[in-house]
Amino acid sequence: MKDFGWKLLSLVIAIALWFIVLNIQNPVETRNFSTDLTMNNLQLLEENGLVITNREELENTKISVRVRAQRLTLDRIYQNRDDIEAYIDFGTLQLEEIVGKETSVAVQIRLPAGSSNSEIELRSPSNVTVLVEYAGSKEVPVEVTTAGEETPQSAYAQPEMTPSAVTVTGPESKITQVVAAKGTITADPLTDDTTYTVTLQAVDASGNVVEGVTLSQDECQVYIPPKQSKRVPLVAEAAGVPADGYVIGEVTCTPSWVYIIGNEEALSTIDEIRLPSVSVEGRDDTVNSNYAISYLLPAGVSLKENEPDRATITVEIEEEARKTIALDAESLSYTVHLEEGLKTEVVSGSVVFEISGAEDVLANITGADISGSVDVTDLQAGEYSLPVDLTLPDGVRLVNNERPYVTVVISSDTQEDDNLTEEEPQTEPEETVVEEE
Numbered sequence: 001m002k003d004f005g006w007k008l009l010s011l012v013i014a015i016a017l018w019f020i021v022l023n024i025q026n027p028v029e030t031r032n033f034s035t036d037l038t039m040n041n042l043q044l045l046e047e048n049g050l051v052i053t054n055r056e057e058l059e060n061t062k063i064s065v066r067v068r069a070q071r072l073t074l075d076r077i078y079q080n081r082d083d084i085e086a087y088i089d090f091g092t093l094q095l096e097e098i099v100g101k102e103t104s105v106a107v108q109i110r111l112p113a114g115s116s117n118s119e120i121e122l123r124s125p126s127n128v129t130v131l132v133e134y135a136g137s138k139e140v141p142v143e144v145t146t147a148g149e150e151t152p153q154s155a156y157a158q159p160e161m162t163p164s165a166v167t168v169t170g171p172e173s174k175i176t177q178v179v180a181a182k183g184t185i186t187a188d189p190l191t192d193d194t195t196y197t198v199t200l201q202a203v204d205a206s207g208n209v210v211e212g213v214t215l216s217q218d219e220c221q222v223y224i225p226p227k228q229s230k231r232v233p234l235v236a237e238a239a240g241v242p243a244d245g246y247v248i249g250e251v252t253c254t255p256s257w258v259y260i261i262g263n264e265e266a267l268s269t270i271d272e273i274r275l276p277s278v279s280v281e282g283r284d285d286t287v288n289s290n291y292a293i294s295y296l297l298p299a300g301v302s303l304k305e306n307e308p309d310r311a312t313i314t315v316e317i318e319e320e321a322r323k324t325i326a327l328d329a330e331s332l333s334y335t336v337h338l339e340e341g342l343k344t345e346v347v348s349g350s351v352v353f354e355i356s357g358a359e360d361v362l363a364n365i366t367g368a369d370i371s372g373s374v375d376v377t378d379l380q381a382g383e384y385s386l387p388v389d390l391t392l393p394d395g396v397r398l399v400n401n402e403r404p405y406v407t408v409v410i411s412s413d414t415q416e417d418d419n420l421t422e423e424e425p426q427t428e429p430e431e432t433v434v435e436e437e
Helices: 004-025 043-047 055-059 071-079 264-268 415-423
Strands: 028-040 050-052 062-070 085-089 102-106 108-110 119-124 127-146 160-162 165-171 180-185 194-199 201-203 219-224 229-235 246-254 257-262 287-292 301-303 310-319 321-328 333-337 342-346 350-357 371-377 382-387 389-391 396-398 405-412
Touching: 028 055, 028 071, 043 050, 050 055, 062 071, 127 219, 165 180, 180 194, 180 219, 257 264, 333 342, 371 382, 371 405
Parallel strands: 028 085, 127 180, 333 371
Antiparallel strands: 028 062, 050 127, 062 119, 085 108, 102 127, 127 165, 160 219, 180 201, 194 219, 229 257, 246 310, 257 301, 287 310, 321 350, 342 405, 350 396, 371 389, 382 405
């Protein structure tokens, strides 16, 4: 401790000199950083109906970066190390050339601001493999299994899933493998009259989980009905004709289903509860009607506790839309009953008529959805304009009930032969002589 003050002062002066030299010299050094890989311009893939098969693998890739720069610059980079970006850019790739192939793509590095005099000595990995395929989707059923033991009072009915089906999306090669969205109820013991939340996973035919696909819903609600309980839909319909220029649109019922209870024999006879028809005669606006459900149930059957007893039927009245349809006259069905020696020929090239209905219904209807038939019975030779009986889809009708007509010509089978005899008499055949050997 002798001359401690001088020694302490010397240490302070040495440290100060070190920082002075450091700031004056600012030596060049290297330092390592690490960051997650990101992907730019992913929207280009979506616009072209493409998807990255190994996207999860790429998102979990860590990129190591070795930077060479002056110490002060490296210190600034370290302070802003979260701004270091390692990325691949799909905007620089010819997408049609990489579909269905393993493509090696260079990793790009972007350093934070203020690091312009730095040099990237190493990036690892410097390239990553990208797998790109066309995207696909399909609807698959929801399947739920139970892992717990059932109580003596458990349901005899099958568990009811909401939703009962989900849409799976992802690479086409993986979509084809998926057959169902499967989940398991893990409660032990299981109890009836209970709703469980189940996590779903896409599985193949062997029950193995298919990775790299997405479900429209990764959870479903599973209700286990109590014994002697049944879920039945409420069926509603409209009756009558709306005002001129209007048609019946969507008919909905709230609630759309209820649970009923009763003995097993009584429940087995009920598959639906049909509500009274709602009259829309002469109406040009939405119609709402309410009904008490319990009054529509047979003796011995009642609503389950806490089920709503009133149903609201909503009938949408929409302005009438029209659409012109043309059918090839040759594609119609003809029922022909004529005297012997008569034949039928269709003259009309096409049959044109106008149909009306709700706009959303007409939008999807084509001539392939409509069939027509023509009755050619007990007619003599001549030209006839015959009505076409049309079979139209539900919710569609002929404008003003004006049936189209097709032109049919009935003529004699022998008419051509008679004309030939009159205009071009046949000559006697030449005699052929056969010599005997």
